[in-house]
Amino acid sequence: MTEIIDVVSAVLILIGSIFIFISSIGLIKMPDIYMRMSATTKATTLGVGSILFGTALYFEEVGIMTRAIIIIIFLFLTAPIGAHLIGRAAYFDGIPLWDKSIINEIEGSFNPVEHVLYSEKFSSDDKVTLPRDQTEHNSD
Amino acid sequence: MSFVEMAIFVSIPIIIASMLLMLYRVAVGPSLEDRVVALDLIATTAIGFVAVYSIISNSTTVLDVGIIIAMLAFLGTTAFAYYLERRSKT
Numbered sequence: 001m002t003e004i005i006d007v008v009s010a011v012l013i014l015i016g017s018i019f020i021f022i023s024s025i026g027l028i029k030m031p032d033i034y035m036r037m038s039a040t041t042k043a044t045t046l047g048v049g050s051i052l053f054g055t056a057l058y059f060e061e062v063g064i065m066t067r068a069i070i071i072i073i074f075l076f077l078t079a080p081i082g083a084h085l086i087g088r089a090a091y092f093d094g095i096p097l098w099d100k101s102i103i104n105e106i107e108g109s110f111n112p113v114e115h116v117l118y119s120e121k122f123s124s125d126d127k128v129t130l131p132r133d134q135t136e137h138n139s140d
Numbered sequence: 141m142s143f144v145e146m147a148i149f150v151s152i153p154i155i156i157a158s159m160l161l162m163l164y165r166v167a168v169g170p171s172l173e174d175r176v177v178a179l180d181l182i183a184t185t186a187i188g189f190v191a192v193y194s195i196i197s198n199s200t201t202v203l204d205v206g207i208i209i210a211m212l213a214f215l216g217t218t219a220f221a222y223y224l225e226r227r228s229k230t
Contacts, residue, residue: 013144016188023158027181048188051188067207
């Protein structure tokens, strides 16, 4: 039984380190910050989660298993949030897409002054009514 | 030599090589957001290194460092995103 657990944790650690290496190659080779984030966030989360699970299987203690699972849950919760925040900041900061990208779905549908996203496109000539403005109107 | 030790002797050089590749992106990244993404990735990889190191040194308390690194990486990424978005807000 111990032999089987040894082999399983060794395989998990190897798979995790290979996934981390793949994500670092993606960070180098991808042409665009948005593609880089999509390459790195998912692969690194899976790789580190696999390494932690292999470590937890190797020690066979309840305390180690608890810590490893806490780290895995925390990573799975925070990695998409961090990637979303950085991607939003990069888009509003004006980082260009790759010149061979063929679609940019939110182009023209966000207000560059107030950083508000709308579901419809609007031209800069239209008067943009924000929820804040409407409440001020109503109070008058 | 057990299977886990053989796996560690393979995985430590792989992790260090990928950290060096990420450091290259930190050095040459064209924008500040690229560097923030690469630094977040380095911190996440450091958690994996800490987990592997806890097997090498056979001390289980090292894994607490991983929790702290995960929290600090998320905090740093969030703060950077907040201020980068406020910088472009006119």
